[in-house]
Amino acid sequence: DITINWPNANTIALASKPSGLAIGKIWFFDIKNLNTSKIIDNLFGLEALFSQSGSSFVYSYTNQKGQDLKLAFYDGKGNSKIINNVSTLVDKCDFAKDQINIYCAVPKSWPDSAVLPDDYYKNTFSTNDDIWKINTITGEKTLIIQEVGSISNLVVSDDESSIFFISRENQLLYKLDIK
Numbered sequence: 001d002i003t004i005n006w007p008n009a010n011t012i013a014l015a016s017k018p019s020g021l022a023i024g025k026i027w028f029f030d031i032k033n034l035n036t037s038k039i040i041d042n043l044f045g046l047e048a049l050f051s052q053s054g055s056s057f058v059y060s061y062t063n064q065k066g067q068d069l070k071l072a073f074y075d076g077k078g079n080s081k082i083i084n085n086v087s088t089l090v091d092k093c094d095f096a097k098d099q100i101n102i103y104c105a106v107p108k109s110w111p112d113s114a115v116l117p118d119d120y121y122k123n124t125f126s127t128n129d130d131i132w133k134i135n136t137i138t139g140e141k142t143l144i145i146q147e148v149g150s151i152s153n154l155v156v157s158d159d160e161s162s163i164f165f166i167s168r169e170n171q172l173l174y175k176l177d178i179k
Contacts, residue, residue, distance in 0.1 A: 007054025013039075020045035020066020020115045026059070039074065045117055048074075049090035051099040058102055058136065060089045066115030071104070073136040084139055089117050092129065094156045100137055103156045103163060105129035105148065126150040126168060131176075144178050 001017040010032045016024040024046025026039045040046065045062035055076035062069050069087045074080045092105040107127035110116065114125060129151050131144040150168040157163070161179040166172070 005048075005050055007050040007057070011054060013048070013050065013054075015048055016046060018045055018047040018117050020062045020118050021064075024061065040080070045069070047090050047117060049093055049095070051095045052097070053099060056099065056136070058083075058090055058093060058095075060117070062116050066118060067110075069110065069116050075136075083134060083136065086132070086134060086141070089120060091117070091120075091152050092154055094154050096133075096156055096160055097158045100135060102134050102136055103131060103144070103154060103160075104134060105131050105151045105154050105165065107150075108147075123168065131163060131178075145176065148176070 003015045003017060005013040007013050010030055012029040012031060014027045014029060018024060024043050025041050026048055028037045028039055043061035044064050045066055046059060048057045048059040050057045057074050058071060059074065060069060060071050071083045071086045071088055072080055073083060086106055088104050088106045093102050095102050107129050111125045119125060127150045128147050130146045131148060133142040133144055151165040152168055153166045155164045161177060163176045163178055165174055167174060
């Protein structure tokens, strides 16, 4: 199984369906030159979120037991780096308009026995998330708000004055003014 994204006019991204118990890969297909490039390989639980331009992306991945969740940034030039001290899924993140900063809901903790992202998508547990603004280049983090509950599908407004998200407890859409 694969997921397909079209991050920019000339590139189609093909990614393995995320599972903490299966190796994930991401390929880019250049529709102009008909070339395929393997971008990321051999990461369990691999899942990606593309910037608006499609030139860069953040991705989450785990160890082979579906644990020890990490968040990383791919700059579009072949360079990847881990964003230290952030354990969250890309489902809980969104790029700011500048495509350098991301906003993420970061759980205070994950259940010890959880297989990520599998158990998260099965709704087998709830988290208590803090929302952070993270600079993907410097790694600088700014706490925006603490303990908003378990959220998904986070979206930040273009002017970064509001965050929209879905509560996983009641499936309602919320708007949070942050400026």
